[in-house]
Amino acid sequence: MIAIGNDHTALEMKQAVIEVLDELGLSYEDCGPNTDESFDYPASGEKAARAVAEGRCDLGIVICGTGIGIGLTANKVRGIRCAMVSEPYSALMARRHNDANMIAIGARVIGTEVAKLIVRTFLTEKFEGGRHARRVGMIMDVEKQETEQ
DSSP states (O other): OEEEEEOGGGHHHHHHHHHHHHHHTOOEEEOSOOSSSOOOHHHHHHHHHHHHHTTSOSEEEEEESSSHHHHHHHHTSTTOOEEEOSSHHHHHHHHHTTOOSEEEEETTTSOHHHHHHHHHHHHHOOOOOTHHHHHHHHHHHHHHHHHHO
């Protein structure tokens, strides 16, 4: 199951992402909105991140105008490693080396076809582990230290 969060600027791109999920046979939790009325991206970014952090969803995709604000919001949820990406190579490396469990993309920054490539790459790649597991552990240790203070 994949969590999808968006704001009002990202409705068209969310539909393109859903097309990719359908092609891959993946179900999704729509964290919303489905209207073009102004919507504050932190609400859906948090909702999607919590779905991943709580285990209801395996991975998450969040979309706003730039991908930055919604990605920053997702990263505030404990256990989330959300990479803000604008091309497929970064999505590939986010999965392979960083074990990213979410990506953030910008509907006003990239085109729909590039977004589809990014999503397809992110959802089909796997974490390599090995030396990268140690580094991801170090990232998560920083988060743990922050919550202990």
